[in-house]
Amino acid sequence: MVLGTYKQITLARSTDKQIQKISQDGGIATGLLCFALDEKLIDGAVVAGPSDEMWKPEPTVAMSSDDILAAAGTKYTISPNLWMVKEAVRQYGLEKAGIVTIPCQTMGLRKMQSYPIGVRFVADKIALDIGIFCTENFPFESLKTFISAKAGVDFGLVEKMDIGKGKFWVHTADDVISFPIKETHGYEQNGCKVCLDLVSELSDVSTGSIGAPDDWSAVMTRTDAGETIFSKAVDAGLIETKAMDEGKFGLEMLTKLATSKKEKAMKVIDERKAMGLPVPFKASNEKEGDPLANV
Amino acid sequence: MSERVVISPTSRQEGHAELVMEVDDEGIVTKGRYFSITPVRGLEKIVTGKAPETAPVITQRICGVCPIPHTLASVEAMDDSLDIEIPKAARQLRELVLCAHHINSHAIHQFLIAADVVPEDLMVTAINSVSEIRKNVQYVVDMVGGEGIHPSDVRIGGMAKNISETARKRLYGRLKALKPKLDAHVDLIIGLVADKGFPEGLGVHNQKTLATDVLYGDRTKFDLDRFTEILPESWYDDPEIAKRACSTVPLYDGRNVEVGPRARMVEFQGFKEKGVVAQHVARALEMKSALSKAIDILAELDTSAPVMADYDIRGTNKLGVGAIEGPRGMDIHMAQVNNGKTQFYSCLVPTTWNIPTMGPATEGFHHEFGPHVIRAYDPCLSCATHMIVVDDEDRRVIKNEMIRI
Numbered sequence: 001m002v003l004g005t006y007k008q009i010t011l012a013r014s015t016d017k018q019i020q021k022i023s024q025d026g027g028i029a030t031g032l033l034c035f036a037l038d039e040k041l042i043d044g045a046v047v048a049g050p051s052d053e054m055w056k057p058e059p060t061v062a063m064s065s066d067d068i069l070a071a072a073g074t075k076y077t078i079s080p081n082l083w084m085v086k087e088a089v090r091q092y093g094l095e096k097a098g099i100v101t102i103p104c105q106t107m108g109l110r111k112m113q114s115y116p117i118g119v120r121f122v123a124d125k126i127a128l129d130i131g132i133f134c135t136e137n138f139p140f141e142s143l144k145t146f147i148s149a150k151a152g153v154d155f156g157l158v159e160k161m162d163i164g165k166g167k168f169w170v171h172t173a174d175d176v177i178s179f180p181i182k183e184t185h186g187y188e189q190n191g192c193k194v195c196l197d198l199v200s201e202l203s204d205v206s207t208g209s210i211g212a213p214d215d216w217s218a219v220m221t222r223t224d225a226g227e228t229i230f231s232k233a234v235d236a237g238l239i240e241t242k243a244m245d246e247g248k249f250g251l252e253m254l255t256k257l258a259t260s261k262k263e264k265a266m267k268v269i270d271e272r273k274a275m276g277l278p279v280p281f282k283a284s285n286e287k288e289g290d291p292l293a294n295v
Numbered sequence: 296m297s298e299r300v301v302i303s304p305t306s307r308q309e310g311h312a313e314l315v316m317e318v319d320d321e322g323i324v325t326k327g328r329y330f331s332i333t334p335v336r337g338l339e340k341i342v343t344g345k346a347p348e349t350a351p352v353i354t355q356r357i358c359g360v361c362p363i364p365h366t367l368a369s370v371e372a373m374d375d376s377l378d379i380e381i382p383k384a385a386r387q388l389r390e391l392v393l394c395a396h397h398i399n400s401h402a403i404h405q406f407l408i409a410a411d412v413v414p415e416d417l418m419v420t421a422i423n424s425v426s427e428i429r430k431n432v433q434y435v436v437d438m439v440g441g442e443g444i445h446p447s448d449v450r451i452g453g454m455a456k457n458i459s460e461t462a463r464k465r466l467y468g469r470l471k472a473l474k475p476k477l478d479a480h481v482d483l484i485i486g487l488v489a490d491k492g493f494p495e496g497l498g499v500h501n502q503k504t505l506a507t508d509v510l511y512g513d514r515t516k517f518d519l520d521r522f523t524e525i526l527p528e529s530w531y532d533d534p535e536i537a538k539r540a541c542s543t544v545p546l547y548d549g550r551n552v553e554v555g556p557r558a559r560m561v562e563f564q565g566f567k568e569k570g571v572v573a574q575h576v577a578r579a580l581e582m583k584s585a586l587s588k589a590i591d592i593l594a595e596l597d598t599s600a601p602v603m604a605d606y607d608i609r610g611t612n613k614l615g616v617g618a619i620e621g622p623r624g625m626d627i628h629m630a631q632v633n634n635g636k637t638q639f640y641s642c643l644v645p646t647t648w649n650i651p652t653m654g655p656a657t658e659g660f661h662h663e664f665g666p667h668v669i670r671a672y673d674p675c676l677s678c679a680t681h682m683i684v685v686d687d688e689d690r691r692v693i694k695n696e697m698i699r700i
C-alpha cells in the first residue's frame with residue numbers, strides 16, 4: 001500500500017479564522033496541536049518554530065497555543081525536531097508531548113520508541129505525532145540560492161513559499177512568482193533521494209496539501225491516538241471535513257505522487273546498494289512482498 | 296587457637312573487597328581487616344593533561360551507583376580552581392539533584408540489605424516501596440541532571456540549563472506526593488532493622504566521624520592540612536594483605552574516621568547512636584531530610600534565573616577542592632588547572648575513608664555478623680581504588696609509593 005495503513009482519509013481545514021490566515025493550507029497541524037493542548041491531551045509540543053533568521057526554522061518546545069501559532073506555516077528547510085525531544089521531556093517536563101515530523105523524522109521517532117537507546121523514558125513520552133507529507137527537503141543554503149537565482153527575489157522579501165501544481169511558488173508582499181518544481185532538483189538533500197515515504201506512513205495523523213483543493217488539507221488518521229484526537233477536534237467544531245475527491249486531482253494524485261516517489265527512490269537505493277554503499281533500506285530484490293514497502 | 300575466616304569478595308555491595316577476620320575458639324572476631332581488591336581503571340590519570348571539561352565527564356564514570364556526587368565534586372573542584380562563583384539557581388539545582396540522588400542511593404542500599412532484615416512475608420512490600428521511591432526521585436535526576444545515570448547538564452560554572460516552570464511545578468507535585476510514601480518507607484525500614492535484633496553494640500567503634508555538611512558538602516570544612524594518606528603497608532599489620540590491598544589509607548588528624556549518613560548526623564544533627572543499627576537508622580532518616588530539602592528548593596527555585604557563570608577556562612594553577620557529601624560519605628575531588636589543561640587530579644572518595652574503620656568494627660562479635668557490619672557502611676569499592684606497582688610474577692612491590700592512577 002503506497003499510502004501506508006490508515007483508518008480514514010478525508011479533506012479537512014481548520015475553522016479558526018486566525019489559523020486559516022497564517023497556516024500553509026488547511027491549518028490541520030496547527031489546529032490539531034492547539035486543540036490537543038487546550039484539551040490537555042498533550043502538555044506541550046515540539047514544533048518548527050521561528051529562529052533569528054527568516055525562514056530558517058528552529059526546533060522549539062511550544063507550551064501554549066500562541067507558541068504553536070508562531071510556528072504555523074511550512075518551511076522548506078530542515079528543522080531537526082527530534083533533536084529537541086529529549087530537552088522537551090527533561091527540562092520542559094513534558095509527559096504527553098506532541099510533535100510535528102516529516103516522514104524521515106517519523107521513521108526516526110518510531111525507531112527511538114522501539115529501541116530507546118540513549119532516550120530511556122524519553123521517546124515513550126510522545127503522545128501524538130503529526131506527520132507532514134513531504135516530497136523533498138532543501139538545505140537552507142540551497143533554498144536561499146534557488147529563490148534568489150531562479151525566482152530573482154531577495155530572500156528577505158519572501159512572505160510565503162508553497163509547492164503545488166508542479167510549481168514552486170514564492171509570495172512577496174506584492175508579487176507571486178513561480179517556477180517549475182523540476183528546476184529545484186539537485187538542490188534537495190541527499191537523503192531525500194532514497195526516501196520511500198511521502199505521507200508519513202508511521203505517524204498518528206498525517207496531513208498535507210497533495211490531493212486537496214486550495215486552503216484544504218488531506219488528512220489520514222492512522223492510529224487510535226490519531227483517530228481519537230482528530231474526531232474530537234471535528235466534534236468540537238474546530239475542524240471541518242469534506243469527502244476526498246477520488247479522482248484525478250484527489251486520491252488518485254496522492255497515490256500517483258507517493259508511488260512515483262517510491263519508484264524513484266527504489267531506483268537510487270538499488271543503484272547505491274549495487275555499488276556497495278550503505279543505505280538504510282532494503283534493495284528491491286531483498287524485499288519480501290511489496291517491492292515499494294517502506295522498509 | 297586463632298583461626299581465619301575470609302570472605303572474598305564481600306557481597307551485596309558495589310565493587311570487590313575482601314574481609315579477613317581472625318576468630319577465637321568461640322568464633323568471636325579478634326582482628327578484622329577489610330580491604331579493596333577492585334582493579335584500577337586509571338581515571339585520575341586519564342583526565343590529567345586534558346581540558347577541564349573532560350574531568351566531570353570522565354570521573355562520573357567512576358561508578359554507576361553514585362555518579363552524581365562524583366560529577367558534582369568534580370565540577371566543584373574545577374569551579375574552585377578556576378575561581379568561579381556559580382549563580383544561586385545553579386547551586387540550587389545542584390543541591391536538588393544531589394538530594395534526589397541521596398534518596399535514590401539509600402533506597403538501593405535498603406534493597407541490598409533486604410535479604411538481611413526483611414522477613415519473607417514483607418519482602419514484596421519492601422521492594423515495591425524501594426522501587427516506587429526510586430522511580431520518583433530518579434525522575435528528578437533525569438529532569439534536572441539531564442540524564443539519570445551520568446548527568447550531562449551539571450557543568451563547570453553552573454548548570455547547562457535551568458528547568459522550565461512546568462517542570463518545576465511537576466517535580467514539586469511529584470515530591471509532595473512522595474512525602475507520605477517516603478515517611479511510611481522510612482518507618483518500615485527502621486522497624487525492620489529493629490526487629491532483626493542485631494546484638495547490642497554490633498559495629499560500634501570509637502573512631503571519629505567526618506562530614507562537611509548536612510547534605511551537600513562544603514569545601515571550607517575540609518582542612519587539607521589535617522589530612523594525610525599512608526600506604527597499606529604501614530597500615531595493615533599483615534604483609535600479605537598489605538600487598539594485595541588496592542587502596543591507600545586516608546587519615547584525618549592521623550586517625551582513621553567514619554564518613555557517611557551516620558557521620559553527617561553526628562556532626563550536624565546531634566545524633567549519638569553508634570553501630571550497625573544506628574547506621575541503618577541514620578541512612579533512613581537522611582532520606583527524609585533530603586526530601587524536605589528538595590521540596591524546599593523546588594518551592595523557591597527561580598526558573599528564569601541564569602544558571603551559568605562566565606569564566607576563564609585557562610586557570611591559574613590554583614588547587615581547587617570540591618567537597619560533596621555523597622550517600623556513602625564525603626567525596627573530595629582536587630584539581631589544578633593551568634593553561635587550559637588539568638595539571639593534577641585526585642579523588643578522595645567516601646569508601647576509602649571507611650575502609651580502615653570497617654575491618655576493626657567487626658571485632659568483638661561472632662564472625663557471622665561480619666558481613667552485616669560491612670554492609671551497614673554501604674561500601675562502594677569501585678571508586679576507592681588506587682594503585683601500587685607490583686612485579687607480575689611474584690607480586691612483589693617494585694615501587695613502594697602509591698601511584699595515583
